[in-house]
Structure formats: C-alpha cells, structure tokens
Amino acid sequence: SQQGEEDPQALSIQEGENATMNCSYKTSINNLQWYRQNSGRGLVHLILIRSNEREKHSGRLRVTLDTSKKSSSLLITASRAADTASYFCATPPSGGYNKLIFGAGTRLAVHP
Amino acid sequence: GAGVSQTPSNKVTEKGKYVELRCDPISGHTALYWYRQSLGQGPEFLIYFQGTGAADDSGLPNDRFFAVRPEGSVSTLKIQRTERGDSAVYLCASSLTPGGDYGYTFGSGTRLTVV
Numbered sequence: 001s002q003q004g005e006e007d008p009q010a011l012s013i014q015e016g017e018n019a020t021m022n023c024s025y026k027t028s029i030n031n032l033q034w035y036r037q038n039s040g041r042g043l044v045h046l047i048l049i050r051s052n053e054r055e056k057h058s059g060r061l062r063v064t065l066d067t068s069k070k071s072s073s074l075l076i077t078a079s080r081a082a083d084t085a086s087y088f089c090a091t092p093p094s095g096g097y098n099k100l101i102f103g104a105g106t107r108l109a110v111h112p
Numbered sequence: 113g114a115g116v117s118q119t120p121s122n123k124v125t126e127k128g129k130y131v132e133l134r135c136d137p138i139s140g141h142t143a144l145y146w147y148r149q150s151l152g153q154g155p156e157f158l159i160y161f162q163g164t165g166a167a168d169d170s171g172l173p174n175d176r177f178f179a180v181r182p183e184g185s186v187s188t189l190k191i192q193r194t195e196r197g198d199s200a201v202y203l204c205a206s207s208l209t210p211g212g213d214y215g216y217t218f219g220s221g222t223r224l225t226v227v
Contacts, residue, residue: 033215042116042203043155045215088154098168098210099145102154 004032004089004103012109019076021106023089024069030092032065032072033100037086046074046087079110114138116219118204124225125194133189133222137206144187145216146179147203155203161187162210194226 007022025032031050035043049056049065049072056063062075076083086107090100117136125131137144142163147155157171161181169179176194181187191198201223205216 031213035216035218041201042218042220043205043216045217048213048215098143098162099157099160099171100216101157102147104152104154 004091004101006087006089006103006106008106009104010107010109012111013079015079015081015110015112017079017110019079019083019108019110021074021087021108023072023074023103025072025089025091026070027093028067032063033090034061034063034072034074035088035090035102037088037105038084043088076108079108081110081112084108084110116204116206116217118202118219118222120222121220122223122225124227127194127196127226129194131191131194131224133191133202133204133224135187135189135204135206135219137185137187137204138217139185141206141208141217142184143207143210144181145205145207146187146189147205149201149203149221158189160210167210191224194224196226199224199226 004023004025013019031048033048034046036046037043047058047063049063060077065072086105088102088105090102093101119134144161146158149155159179160168164184176192179189201221203221205218207216
C-alpha cells in the first residue's frame with residue numbers, strides 16, 4: 001500500500017520555469033524524503049524534512065511540509081533540461097521507522 | 113566502495129528458473145533494503161535487514177522470494193521458480209541508521225526479465 005501519493009503524475013515545462021510537485025500522505029510521520037530517479041534505475045536522495053520543520057532549502061530545491069494537511073511540496077526553481085526525471089516522496093509508515101514507503105512519482109519533463 | 117553496487121545490472125531468465133541478485137552496500141551501513149519497481153510505479157518495499165537479521169520481511173510477495181545477509185554486509189535476493197510477473201527492476205539501498213534519518217543510498221538496480 002502507498003503511504004505517499006504525488007501530484008501531478010506528469011509535468012511538462014520549459015527550461016527556466018519553476019516546477020512544483022505535491023505529495024500527500026495518510027498517517028503521522030517523523031520525516032518525509034524526496035528522491036529523484038533518472039531512466040528508471042537508481043534513486044538519488046534529494047532532501048529530508050522532519051516533522052517539526054516547515055520548510056527546507058537545498059540549492060534550487062525548496063521543500064515544504066504541512067503536517068496538519070498531511071502534505072508536502074517540492075519546488076524546483078529555474079529548471080534545466082537535466083532536471084528531467086521522476087520524483088518520488090517517501091515516508092516511514094505509521095508507527096514504524098525501519099523502512100520508507102514510496103509514492104508512484106511525478107514524471108517531470110523539462111524542454112530546452 | 114563509494115556507493116551501493118548491484119550485480120548483475122541485467123538478468124534474463126526463463127520462467128521456472130532460479131535467480132540470485134546481489135547487493136554490496138556502503139561500508140559501515142548496517143541497514144539494507146530491497147525494493148522492487150515495476151514500470152511507471154514507485155519502488156515497492158520487499159525486505160529490510162539490520163545487520164545480519166531480516167528485521168522486516170513483510171513485503172516479500174510469497175515464499176518464492178528469500179533474502180540473506182550472512183555477514184552483515186553483502187546481501188543476496190533469491191527468487192525460486194521465477195514467473196513472468198517477477199519481471200521488474202530490483203533495487204537495493206543502504207543507510208547509516210535504521211530509520212534512514214540521513215536518507216537512503218540506492219544502487220543502480222538489477223533489471224530482471226523473465227521470459
């Protein structure tokens with residue numbers, strides 16, 4: 001079963017535009033993580049936000065977390081063609097911290 | 113090594129055969145995870161090791177799937193009597209802490225095709 005669900009499923013933008021992806025989850029969490037995947041192979045950890053944090057930045061990435069709405073968003077500013085990938089949110093399941101449950105992902109295409 | 117290594121990168125096998133997929137985690141990472149990913153889907157949890165023991169195998173789909181980590185480092189995922197539905201990318205990840213407080217490091221995966 002999925003803990004997180006990303007929205008939209010697919011996003012197509014032009015280089016230089018901002019890309020926003022959303023994630024909703026079902027149960028209480030202690031952290032939420034975002035990963036990127038190129039070409040359907042290994043995932044790369046982008047950023048982790050803890051339940052007591054509301055916003056976090058890393059380079060061109062900005063992540064927000066709203067625990068009252070059980071949602072998170074990932075913003076990529078000034079997108080580049082190299083940002084084309086699938087993006088996944090992942091959370092530990094309720095009551096457990098020993099694994100991450102991933103959503104189905106958002107497929108981002110950035111056109112030159 | 114510097115990253116998580118998975119071998120082979122691709123495996124084609126006939127229905128009914130036995131396969132082994134290997135994962136070599138980052139040195140010092142005590143937590144190791146196996147995931148399975150089908151096309152267009154997110155990774156699906158299979159099993160989690162803390163050291164040598166399987167702390168959570170609730171994601172293994174049936175008894176044809178088994179995994180070991182005898183010395184607390186390299187892990188092998190074993191699939192018996194493979195079926196076409198087992199075709200997927202099998203991903204291994206490791207982390208410094210069980211909860212992945214600093215994120216997981218994933219390998220590049222093994223693409224398994226059962227024909």
